[in-house]
Amino acid sequence: MTSGVNIPHNKELFFLEFVSALTDDVESNKNVYNKIADEYDDLARNVHFHSANHLARLCMDNLTESMKKNLDNCRVLDVAAGTGLFAEGLRAAGFTGRLDGVEGANGMCEIAREKGIYSDLRNGLITLENPLSFDDDSYDVVVVSTALTPGHVPDECLFDCIRVLKSGGLLIFNTFLLATTDPSGVKLKSTQRVVKKIEDDGLCKRVVELDDKMFDLDHQYHKVSKNVLHCYQKN
Numbered sequence: 437m438t439s440g441v442n443i444p445h446n447k448e449l450f451f452l453e454f455v456s457a458l459t460d461d462v463e464s465n466k467n468v469y470n471k472i473a474d475e476y477d478d479l480a481r482n483v484h485f486h487s488a489n490h491l492a493r494l495c496m497d498n499l500t501e502s503m504k505k506n507l508d509n510c511r512v513l514d515v516a517a518g519t520g521l522f523a524e525g526l527r528a529a530g531f532t533g534r535l536d537g538v539e540g541a542n543g544m545c546e547i548a549r550e551k552g553i554y555s556d557l558r559n560g561l562i563t564l565e566n567p568l569s570f571d572d573d574s575y576d577v578v579v580v581s582t583a584l585t586p587g588h589v590p591d592e593c594l595f596d597c598i599r600v601l602k603s604g605g606l607l608i609f610n611t612f613l614l615a616t617t618d619p620s621g622v623k624l625k626s627t628q629r630v631v632k633k634i635e636d637d638g639l640c641k642r643v644v645e646l647d648d649k650m651f652d653l654d655h656q657y658h659k660v661s662k663n664v665l666h667c668y669q670k671n
């Protein structure tokens with residue numbers, strides 16, 4: 437990691453504008469993501485935000501032996517897929533199986549579809565009242581990349597992700613905070629409580645928990661961010 441890098445002023449403002457526009461309201465955030473969809477990949481690159489790639493590597497590193505042997509038949513579901521950065525990272529890491537997804541903002545969904553990586557990418561907001569429209573026990577891997585935070589995918593939806601996972605399947609996600617938007621860490625704590633419950637209730641066992649960096653360069657936001665990558669296996 438390089439030290440003390442500054443993001444160019446105009447790119448920093450753009451990033452700040454985007455982050456500050458996000459609230460705890462999922463509908464209003466959908467509009468923010470729709471507005472920014474065309475520029476989202478550039479925005480992520482500009483602030484060196486590559487968490488989706490890190491999760492993709494974590495996923496590849498933790499596929500079970502039987503998944504690796506049967507990689508072409510391995511099925512991954514990407515929840516809150518955005519513009520498909522996780523899926524791109526997974527393909528780049530050598531994944532040859534099937535990728536499906538669901539994404540709330542139609543603008544983000546369109547960009548992801550243009551990349552041609554997903555077999556079945558559905559457009560719809562996941563809420564507690566509107567759970568995943570995928571079958572029980574149907575995926576080898578379910579991922580939620582940088583979307584478990586208020587105004588996004590509710591933490592409790594992790595239980596629904598476990599529902600669609602096959603037994604022995606992997607649940608991959610990150611818990612994170614950016615101190616500029618969550619100074620007391622209260623949002624992060626809420627996700628951590630749900631993660632603990634998944635383990636305590638015996639739904640999944642922990643495979644890996646990895647302290648990661650939200651950004652790949654040591655810039656002003658890196659210093660006030662926290663990002664933990666998780667891999668759980670369904671019992």
Ligand SMILES: C[S@@+](CC[C@H](N)C(=O)[O-])C[C@H]1O[C@@H](n2cnc3c(N)ncnc32)[C@H](O)[C@@H]1O
Nearest residue numbers: 469488516517518521540541561562581588589
């Ligand atoms: C920070 S982006 C991350 C996108 C992608 N997973 C990645 O890692 O690049 C969050 C994404 O979650 C989507 N999203 C937020 N809440 C959602 C919900 N309840 N259901 C579906 N998608 C949601 C947003 O539209 C946005 O595309």
